[in-house]
Amino acid sequence: MSPHAAASTNATVSAVRPAAAQAVDLSKVYGSGETQVVALDAVSVEFGRGRFTAIMGPSGSGKSTLMHCMAGLDSLSSGSARIGETELSTLSDKQLTKLRRDKVGFIFQAFNLLPTLTAYENITLPMDIAGRTPDRQWLEQVVGTVGLAGRLKHRPSELSGGQQQRVAVARALASRPEIIFADEPTGNLDSRSGAEVLGFLRESVRELGQTVVMVTHDPVAASYADRVVFLADGRIVDELHEPTADRVLDRMRRFDTAVRTS
């Protein structure tokens, strides 16, 4: 056991600063009766402000569902989910949309960009939707950080997969959201491009003070995070601080055997 690992099944570590997002007894149930599936079972977790958290777990563990619920993309069955001070469970669809627009940044595994818009237009899209003028200086800094300065006029079809994901990162950062959710952002990339994207995410946390929550099943990707939360069967089963790829892999293996022997 690592000294950082908490013994409890739910992560209760409180950051010094207030959490950027928080779930309390969050449950998500699909279907009813015989076909009922519990995707999340009373999960309580905090995502610290200015921290890079990875959510890991085997397929069907509920890691994506947790992210969707926390990001206001999916409704909760019970419990509570907050972004900053905002309770998501009571918001209407319209309010959720506004929340996503103003407070959340997204990076998906694929199909992040509108093919009809240039890289620059894609980056400023959330602000265009909100009708806000982008902060030029900040935008330049973000674009510079992800190394896209020369490619802003290109359309997605003219960019490589790695470049497309970097545009997606820039878009998530551009509107300075309270929190960025990344769903397998390197799932479709080769390891070099993936490393680049993950590096930018980590930099955005360390240098720009961004909060990032990333769902992944890749121990190498998880090793870029400050903290890894492990899910299995809809529950948080463990967590690691300052992870390395080996330690994450090690922990994952133990889940596999635990699952097999249980």
Added chain:
Amino acid sequence: MLRTALRNVLAHKARLVMTALAVLLGVAFVAGTLVFGSTMGEAFKNQSAKNLKDVAVSVQQDYTSISDREDDEADDRKTTLDGALADRIAKVPGVASVRPMVSGNATIAKKGGGPVNGVDSWQNFAANYVPGKDGKDSRYPLKDGRGPAAADEIALDARTADEAGYRIGDTVRFATEGPTLTKKLVGTVTTEDPAVTAGGTLALFDTAAAQKLFLSPGYFDEIVVSAKLGTDQQALTAKVSDVLPKEGAKAVSGKQLADEQAEQIARDTSALTKTLLVFAGIALFVGVFIIANTFTMLIAQRSREIALIRAVGASRRQVVRSVLIEAGLLGLAASTVGFGLGLAIAAGMRPLLNASGAGLPDGPLVIGADAVLASLAVGVLVTVLAAWLPSRKAAKIAPVEALSSVDGTPAARSMVVRNVIGALLTAAGVTVMLYVTTLDGSEGLGPAMLGSALTLTGMIVLAPLLSRPLVSLAGQVTGRLFGVSGKLAKENALRNPRRTAATASALMIGLTLITALTVAGNSAQAGIDKMATEGLRADYKVAQTNNQLPDNAAPKLDKVPGVAAAAPIRTVGFTTTGGYHSMTGTDLDAFAKTIDLKFRSGSLADLGDGRIGVSRQTAEKQGWSTGDTVEFEFYDGKEKKRTFQIAGVYEGSDYAGEVLGTTEDVKPHAFNDSLDSVLVKADGGATAGLGQKLRDALGDSPLLTVQNHEQLKQESAGVINTILYLMYGLLGMAVVIAVLGVVNTLAMSVFERTREIGMLRAIGLDRTGVKQMVRLESVVISLFGAVLGIGVGIFLAWAGGSLTGSSFATYEMVLPWGRLGLFLLIALVVGVLAAIWPARRAARLNVLAAISAQ
């Protein structure tokens, strides 16, 4: 492959709905037209057979043999059919009875004045009442009173009597040729004669009275013979022929009459059917764009599936066949339903048309096998042909694409070839149309049709190229007005220029035709208005609906207190080098007071006996100028050839015509002494009551028309508008199908862009924004189609209109801005309406499901 095709049709039911509807509506139009045509043909044939039921033989004047022995003493009020002949025919063995008939026209005045049907006086029929043994005429069943039996008695059809306000015992005022006559109403009859029920009138007289009115005492127009039971019609006709005079009369069997009528009916209905089929064809042509668009989109969506089939061993040909079979099945299903709808349309047409006074006969629906086959064949063929190009694209999908994991949009294929072809076609079309502007009259009709077709086709081919600048321009506006939704809408509309263009083209075709007709119609209307009153100083135009205003009308009108001048107008035809022309003769002094004729050279005062004026248009065409001597050949009169000196050239005027001369020069060459019209200038302008005084001066005949400026303008106003509305109705189907195309394209696009929409929703575009985006894309596409259509329509109307302009002095192109604006507005509304369903679907997409959709 059949199974694959069937599965595909069933699997994409929802996506094929709009396409099926497009085929369905087109086929319904075709089927409705065919069934309505055969139903009406049959009904008319039955009706004419019913009318001829009792006619075994009809004895008629034979004009062909009369003209051979033409002499100046011939009196056209006498015929070769007289009472003695009727008696002779009645004695022919096998003849049951004879009915000697007199017919003519009589216009009935309303009780309060004015004619019952003053416009089409030829439709105001008159005949003799032939009482049978029971004292009644079985041909005209009495409704009230009795049949006319004395010289001063008249019977009317019940509807006319009602409309005119006459009751039995009243004195009916009417006119046959000119002066007002009066007779006492003794009865009303019913009639099913379609000519009467369709808006005409019927007056019946005692035979002697009718002969006095229309012929001479003792003479008839036709003798109808009915046969005894069991008599052979053919043999009887021969026997009747034997008792006829050698020349000037002929006997026709009832069967032959029925056949002739049936043939005429068949010609008329087939002409109507053909006209309607042209519009059905346009609707189907528009449908082609939608079908092609749908299959292109379906194949793009299925490309991986098709690649997989290819990878497991299907040949290209099999892929093509599968797509074509799919199209064929869709076409067959849609055509079957469409045929059903067509039957409903055909059944509904008669009551609809009769409600507006068409007077069509009743009869059962006639559904011929040819109508069924033609409708289904057209539907299936159009669908399969439209799917052919997309099927070629499907065949080009390489098996390896099944393995590729990247599903980026395929690289845009080059449109250079397409653009070159489009530019060539358009250039050819425009060139032909410009050439047309140098032609005149009917010789330009063929080139004008060719040029229009080329221009329209060229524009359809060029539409993808044009979509970029035009849609971008529209996008500037939507982007500014609606922010990011407007901008995304523009980008989406630009994304696939072929698709956008095909969708817009469907709308463009309908709007091009509608705009061209509207502009041409309005220009012609304005020209006619101008012609009716331009340069007209006279306050009234007096004429007679049968064009037989008596010669003495002008002096009579001149004597009415308050009349300053009355100019008689008569025209006569003549030929000279260059063909047929007409010459107007008048009293030049009075004419000068009633018409303001603008002379380019010479003046009205220079004209006189032997010295004529010609219109500028005629002078230019003939190469005549003032001072020339010209020779005209007239058709009638003693002195056939005459020479005139041209004393002046004037700007064309409807009243002065091509050539203007004196009454003395024109009258000897006219067929009769009657006038076309008299132009009346009043001292104090048109005043209340003066019109009636003019009527009274001429005996207040119901045939008279006395029109002031306003009425002259109105006379023609209705006709063109009625035709335009009819055209709108017929072209409406093409527009409706085009709208289905817009719905279809949007629905397909929304389906294709599911993940994009999901992503947009995730990063914060709300449902309203998504709806707005789809709606604006729809509006942009619709407006693009409308702008192209209106633009091309105006061009075609301009070029084609010059054909009219060359023979129609006051014609000039008038753009009806109000109506064109209305078309744009309609396109906008169409865009919004077409987007309702696709936009709702897009807005309702579940964000998570959409993001992870394949």
